[in-house]
Amino acid sequence: MDNQIQRMKVLGAGIFSLLLALGVARFAYTPLLPVMQAQAGLGLAEGGWLAAINYLGYLSGALLAASISDLLLKDRLYRIGMVVAVLTTVMMGISTDFWVWAVSRYLAGLSSAAAMLLGTGLILNWLIRHNHRSELGIHFAGIGLGIAGCSVAVAVMSPWLDWRAQWFALTAIACVLLVPALSWLPAPDTSTVTRSGAPMHDNPPSPLFLRVFMASYFCAGVGYVISATFIVAIVNRLPGLEGQGSWSFLAIGLAAAPACIVWDFIARRTGVLNALILAAVLQIVGILLPVAVGGMAGAIAGALLFGGTFIGMVSLVLTMAGRYYPTRPAKMMGKMTISYGVAQILGPTVTGWLGATFGSYAGGLWFAAAMMALGTALLLVLKAVGRRDALAEAGRG
8 A cells, every 4th residue: 555655646746747847837838828929029930939949948858868877867857857947937927038038948848858758757767666557647647737727827817917927826836836746756766676676678679660750759749849839829810719729728738637548548458559540640630620620619629639649649659668768768768859859849930930921820730730640651650660670579589
């Protein structure tokens, strides 16, 4: 029983770290984007640039996570990252200078990488060492809860508080989230065996498998970042849906909260790659519904499908990385996230350019769907590479 209580506290630390670093420090920017455009003079192109700078910070964090193997150093950087998440949130409210916002978004990207990669790697390492199932569905519920929570918070605060006061209120929330994110995660065990004495061995995939996998994940990153960053602004600009964008972002969060647990169950029955392919196809539909069908029904249905798939794909990919590298899961997680992170820099930049050129972000959704279709095709190629690698391994055996 004590082991189960400890497991829930460790998973709880992960949930609170994601609520803090992604929910507040990162995703609060999405529902606040139209508020800042209306009240703080933030332009269409500048909104895209700030999102791109955020992902540049995330990419920097991914490079760092992929380059270090010392668990104690990862633990220290994770804890620093959680404190930085609080500081970057208050930075958004203290200035109207674009460059102050840019520094905030860059550091917020670093802190979100600390939660997503370092924190996730530490938690997965703890689960494997204590002989628990190496699945991250419960942990990643924090992302969906963070999206939903920020949507509700901004919707409730907007009639009463201006953009600056909302950032300060979110800072207060961040301070509360910081406590369990730090105190519930124990210091890492650096031994080479699990608690039952079983050795921990890495089983890396072939170089071709990894290259195709990274290319597919790049496409998934483009598909994710455009909807996640601009969905509120896109829906607000659709005919008849002015001011309704926050509801679509709330729907994304509500769908994302249980999604990773659901995709864990699907992957157990279909295999991880088949689950990824199914999630990618459903995500394409979700991305296109707001512009292809239109109306509030199309926006909400698209948001539910998108929210129910994008985080499931991230969870499945990072879980696979942990299984290939149980002794140092953040290493492959970092490599995969570099691919995802590059996409998250290019995606908002292209969408911001499309928005400034055509006066609407909607063209970005078509671009996102096309990239997701390419990523799905690469996942099918990946299945063939996996079969080839398995046959080669059997031949050597």
